[in-house]
Amino acid sequence: MLSPAEWGVVALSLKVGGVAISCSLPIAFALAYLLARQNFAGKVVLDGLIHLPLVLPPVVTGWLLLLAFAPDGPIGGMLMRATGGTVLFRWTGAAISAAVMALPLMVRAMRLSIEAVDRRLESAARTLGAGRWRVFRTITLPLSLPGLIAGGVLGFARALGEFGATITFVSNVPGETQTLPLAIYSKLQVPGSDAAVFRLACVSVLLSLGALIASEILTRRAGRGIHVL
Amino acid sequence: MFFEVDVERQVGEAWVACRFSAPDGLTVLFGPSGAGKTSTLHMIAGLLTPSRGRIVVHDRVLFDSEARIDVPPERRGVGYVFQEARLFPHMRVAANLHYGAGEKHGEDFERLTRVLGIAHLLDRWPRTLSGGEARRVAIARALLSDPDFLLLDEPLSSLDKARREEIMRVIERVRDDLCIPILMVTHDHDEAKRLASQIVAL
Structure with a gap:
C-alpha cells in the first residue's frame, strides 16, 4: 500500500481541494446567480473572465496569480500588510490556484441549474406572501441544489487534478504544495519509481471517479425531488 | 366598489388595456384568448408592472403610476390560483x-x-x-x-366534466361561505353565467 509520505500527499491533496472548493463555492454560486438572472453592462466580460482559466494555458494562469499574489503585487501586498504572511510556496496558495481553475466548471454547472428553475414558482411564492429573500431561500436555492452540489463535486475533482497553475504559482514543495499530480510528476523524474507512480496514479483515478459518481448520484436524487441534505 | 382597475401596458406584440370596477362577490373577466385577461390578473397581483394606470382594492391603492405607488406582490393581500397549479415540486x-x-x-x-x-x-x-x-x-x-381577495385564472380549464363540477362547487363555497371577493378569468360562457355576480367583457 501507500507509504507514510504518500499518504501525506493524499491528505494534502484532499485538504487543498476541500478548502479550495468550500471557500469558492459561495462565490461561484453568487456569480452563477448573477449571470443567470441579471442583465448588466459588462456581463459578457465577466463571463469571459470567469471562463478564462478553462482555455488559458495553466502556466499563464499560474504566472498571473504569481504576479497578483507576490509580496509586491496588488493582492499579495495587501495580504502582507494585513497578515504579515504570503501564500507563495504555501498550501494556501495551492488552494487558491485550485479554486481559480475549478471556478469556471462550478459556475457553469450552477448557472444551468439556476436557469432551469421555473420562475413561475417564484412568482407563486411571492403571491403567497414571501419576500425576495424567502423566495430565494425556500424555492430558488433548493431547486437549484442539484447543480450546486454537482458543481461543487465537479470542482473538487478538478481541484484534485490541478497541476500547471499550481506548480507555476506555488512551486513543488513536498509537504506544503506537493499535491497528487505534482508528486506523480516528481516521481516520474526519478528513475525506478514506477511502482510509486502507479500507486499514486491509482489513488488519483479512484478519487476522481468517486467524486464524479457521487456528483451523479446526488444530482439524480435531488432531481427526483428527494431532499439531499 | 371593491375592485377599481385601470391599467395598460405592452405585452409581447399586443397592447393590453383594461378598465373596470367591480363590487365584492365573484366578478368574471370574460373574453377571447389573447385579450389580456391573464396579463390583467398578473398586473393586479403585482407580477407585471403596468406602464400606466391605477389599481385600488378595497380602498387600498396597490398601484398608481402617477403617485409612484407599487406595492410588492407579497404585501398585496392577494390569493392567486394560476392556470397551472404551480405547486412547489420539492x-x-x-x-x-x-x-x-x-x-x-x-x-x-x-x-x-x-x-x-x-x-x-x-x-x-x-x-x-x-x-x-x-x-x-x-x-x-x-x-x-389569508388573502383579502382571490384571483382565479381559468380554474376549470383542462378538467373533465366531473372535475369541473367539483371545482365549480368549491368556488361557489368560497364565494358564499368564506365571502372572499373573487376575480375570475374564463373564456367559457356557461361558467361565466353560472358563477358570476358580475361580468366584465374584455
Missing part, C-alpha cells in the same frame, strides 16, 4: 399548503382541507397528483395565505 402537499399560512391556522387548515377534499393528500408529492387534485391544492394554498 415540498409535499402539506408543506405547500403551509407555505403562505405558517403554522397558525390550525382550525382553518383542517376545515379547508376537508371542504376541498384534499385531507388525504397531505403526505403526497405534487408530481403524483392528478390535474383536479393539484388544482384543489392550489386553491387551498391560496386561501390559507
Whole structure:
C-alpha cells in the first residue's frame, strides 16, 4: 500500500481541494446567480473572465496569480500588510490556484441549474406572501441544489487534478504544495519509481471517479425531488 | 366598489388595456384568448408592472403610476390560483399548503382541507397528483395565505366534466361561505353565467 509520505500527499491533496472548493463555492454560486438572472453592462466580460482559466494555458494562469499574489503585487501586498504572511510556496496558495481553475466548471454547472428553475414558482411564492429573500431561500436555492452540489463535486475533482497553475504559482514543495499530480510528476523524474507512480496514479483515478459518481448520484436524487441534505 | 382597475401596458406584440370596477362577490373577466385577461390578473397581483394606470382594492391603492405607488406582490393581500397549479415540486402537499399560512391556522387548515377534499393528500408529492387534485391544492394554498381577495385564472380549464363540477362547487363555497371577493378569468360562457355576480367583457 501507500507509504507514510504518500499518504501525506493524499491528505494534502484532499485538504487543498476541500478548502479550495468550500471557500469558492459561495462565490461561484453568487456569480452563477448573477449571470443567470441579471442583465448588466459588462456581463459578457465577466463571463469571459470567469471562463478564462478553462482555455488559458495553466502556466499563464499560474504566472498571473504569481504576479497578483507576490509580496509586491496588488493582492499579495495587501495580504502582507494585513497578515504579515504570503501564500507563495504555501498550501494556501495551492488552494487558491485550485479554486481559480475549478471556478469556471462550478459556475457553469450552477448557472444551468439556476436557469432551469421555473420562475413561475417564484412568482407563486411571492403571491403567497414571501419576500425576495424567502423566495430565494425556500424555492430558488433548493431547486437549484442539484447543480450546486454537482458543481461543487465537479470542482473538487478538478481541484484534485490541478497541476500547471499550481506548480507555476506555488512551486513543488513536498509537504506544503506537493499535491497528487505534482508528486506523480516528481516521481516520474526519478528513475525506478514506477511502482510509486502507479500507486499514486491509482489513488488519483479512484478519487476522481468517486467524486464524479457521487456528483451523479446526488444530482439524480435531488432531481427526483428527494431532499439531499 | 371593491375592485377599481385601470391599467395598460405592452405585452409581447399586443397592447393590453383594461378598465373596470367591480363590487365584492365573484366578478368574471370574460373574453377571447389573447385579450389580456391573464396579463390583467398578473398586473393586479403585482407580477407585471403596468406602464400606466391605477389599481385600488378595497380602498387600498396597490398601484398608481402617477403617485409612484407599487406595492410588492407579497404585501398585496392577494390569493392567486394560476392556470397551472404551480405547486412547489420539492415540498409535499402539506408543506405547500403551509407555505403562505405558517403554522397558525390550525382550525382553518383542517376545515379547508376537508371542504376541498384534499385531507388525504397531505403526505403526497405534487408530481403524483392528478390535474383536479393539484388544482384543489392550489386553491387551498391560496386561501390559507389569508388573502383579502382571490384571483382565479381559468380554474376549470383542462378538467373533465366531473372535475369541473367539483371545482365549480368549491368556488361557489368560497364565494358564499368564506365571502372572499373573487376575480375570475374564463373564456367559457356557461361558467361565466353560472358563477358570476358580475361580468366584465374584455
